[in-house]
Amino acid sequence: TEAHLRAVEATRGLNIFITETADIALRQAKAADERYAAGTALPMDGLPIAVKDLFCTEGVLTTAASHILDGFKPPYESSVTANLWRDGAVMLGKVNLDEFAMGSANITSYYGPVISPWSKGRRVQRDAAPAGSGVLAEVAEAFRQPQPVTEWEWERKLVPGGSSGGSAAAVAARVAMAATGTDTGGSIRQPASFVGIVGLKPTYGRCSRWGIVAFASSLDQAGPMTRTVRDAAIMLRSMAGFDPKDSTSADVPVPDYEKAITGDIRGLRVGIPREYRVDGMPAEIDRLWQQGVEWLKAAGAVPVEISLPHTKYALPAYYIVAPAEASSNLARYDGVRFGLRVEGKDLKEMYENTRGEGFGREVRRRILIGTYVLSAGYYDAYYLKAQKVRARIAEDFTKAWEQCDVILTPTAPNTAFGIGEKMDDPIAMYLNDVFTVPANLAGLPGMSVPAGLAGNGLPLGLQLVGRPFDEATLIRAAAVLE
Numbered sequence: 027t028e029a030h031l032r033a034v035e036a037t038r039g040l041n042i043f044i045t046e047t048a049d050i051a052l053r054q055a056k057a058a059d060e061r062y063a064a065g066t067a068l069p070m071d072g073l074p075i076a077v078k079d080l081f082c083t084e085g086v087l088t089t090a091a092s093h094i095l096d097g098f099k100p101p102y103e104s105s106v107t108a109n110l111w112r113d114g115a116v117m118l119g120k121v122n123l124d125e126f127a128m129g130s131a132n133i134t135s136y137y138g139p140v141i142s143p144w145s146k147g148r149r150v151q152r153d154a155a156p157a158g159s160g161v162l163a164e165v166a167e168a169f170r171q172p173q174p175v176t177e178w179e180w181e182r183k184l185v186p187g188g189s190s191g192g193s194a195a196a197v198a199a200r201v202a203m204a205a206t207g208t209d210t211g212g213s214i215r216q217p218a219s220f221v222g223i224v225g226l227k228p229t230y231g232r233c234s235r236w237g238i239v240a241f242a243s244s245l246d247q248a249g250p251m252t253r254t255v256r257d258a259a260i261m262l263r264s265m266a267g268f269d270p271k272d273s274t275s276a277d278v279p280v281p282d283y284e285k286a287i288t289g290d291i292r293g294l295r296v297g298i299p300r301e302y303r304v305d306g307m308p309a310e311i312d313r314l315w316q317q318g319v320e321w322l323k324a325a326g327a328v329p330v331e332i333s334l335p336h337t338k339y340a341l342p343a344y345y346i347v348a349p350a351e352a353s354s355n356l357a358r359y360d361g362v363r364f365g366l367r368v369e370g371k372d373l374k375e376m377y378e379n380t381r382g383e384g385f386g387r388e389v390r391r392r393i394l395i396g397t398y399v400l401s402a403g404y405y406d407a408y409y410l411k412a413q414k415v416r417a418r419i420a421e422d423f424t425k426a427w428e429q430c431d432v433i434l435t436p437t438a439p440n441t442a443f444g445i446g447e448k449m450d451d452p453i454a455m456y457l458n459d460v461f462t463v464p465a466n467l468a469g470l471p472g473m474s475v476p477a478g479l480a481g482n483g484l485p486l487g488l489q490l491v492g493r494p495f496d497e498a499t500l501i502r503a504a505a506v507l508e
């Protein structure tokens with residue numbers, strides 16, 4: 027834990043952490059040491075992790091990367107983080123994200139963008155050792171000795187993906203052993219793909235949403251972001267489980283996911299959906315996808331071409347359903363109950379001032395879209411239509427499971443892009459989620475596994491989607507791909 031805390035310091039220039047909790051980490055680590063000494067170690071004992079700042083942590087600042095939650099210290103702990111602490115995990119701190127998890131690049135955060143550890147740059151200030159050895163070398167040295175806070179000169183700053191950008195960067199930079207993420211339309215899987223780590227979005231209902239700041243309640247799901255498939259298996263087991271405090275939490279047993287890693291996928295039927303060959307997809311993403319099929323085949327799996335005919339409607343449906351639910355969930359930030367208050371001459375003006383100043387551009391855009399599609403004259407044309415599309419997408423998958431056991435696709439249609447790119451074009455940004463949103467709309471588990479580097483030297487991920495509550499099969503197949 028001490029080494030990881032030094033790594034946190036050494037990488038402050040990446041803007042990963044919103045709140046560092048060294049005191050809590052050292053206290054938890056000490057308790058873990060005592061359990062190890064007594065021979066009573068817990069499943070995640072002493073493992074230093076980062077927590078996406080969307081999980082409420084008792085007495086610890088929780089911001090959702092929004093100005094509107096200024097100073098909010100929840101009097102309660104989210105069920106998922108409580109499960110992790112119960113199993114001995116150590117909290118290094120709360121990490122950056124897109125504001126209210128709305129985004130695909132971690133650039134909508136009130137606290138500024140996260141810089142991907144894959145960015146090209148060099149150190150410019152240094153007490154010892156020659157400058158310019160890169161983020162990983164910096165972290166490696168921090169593990170050996172305390173480091174001065176580093177200044178970087180960046181050639182090109184890359185996004186870590188989003189919305190779980192801080193979580194992705196923390197794991198990729200070796201600052202945390204693992205991190206919690208949340209995924210409403212791809213926010214665990216897409217950043218995992220961008221930085222070359224493993225990200226698992228479980229089945230809707232597998233992990234409790236209680237105490238997680240809500241974005242779109244029928245889509246939100248928490249999951250692990252880790253360096254290896256085995257780590258994801260171990261961490262998911264701790265995070266998951268029935269919770270009576272979340273009415274959508276599923277009362278189904280949580281298997282020992284680590285046992286699923288057998289290396290044996292003989293006979294596993296892998297669906298390749300033809301509709302995912304989208305126009306304009308770079309040739310190398312297609313190549314990587316074929317490569318993934320070959321890898322699975324070599325291990326005994328049987329590829330089958332399948333059809334998910336409503337795929338092209340998934341993205342538009344998502345960008346109606348998600349903002350609709352967000353506009354309702356975000357109604358609670360009124361300047362009275364949480365965080366920021368900006369005074370006005372009367373109550374109404376106080377609401378307006380607080381919400382006008384407290385929410386960033388992207389969040390305001392979503393609230394406008396959401397309230398529009400829910401309003402009396404447009405409800406049937408947009409919201410109801412989107413719900414019908416959602417049902418069709420779920421049906422597509424149900425039919426597909428007659429032919430296959432797991433589905434393989436690319437995680438994202440591109441590698442990480444530069445900070446500042448795509449910022450003025452919300453549609454271009456939304457296109458990042460084209461392969462990930464269907465699993466959210468259908469409530470299915472999805473997992474991104476690192477599958478190599480693109481021609482530009484940046485990581486690419488492959489996505490596995492599985493049957494409801496069958497994360498074990500995803501983990502089994504993912505372990506063959508990694």
Ligand code: GLN
Nearest residue numbers: 127128129210211212213
């Ligand atoms: N990028 C998607 C969005 O902006 C998904 C975000 C998420 O999964 N939280 O809504």
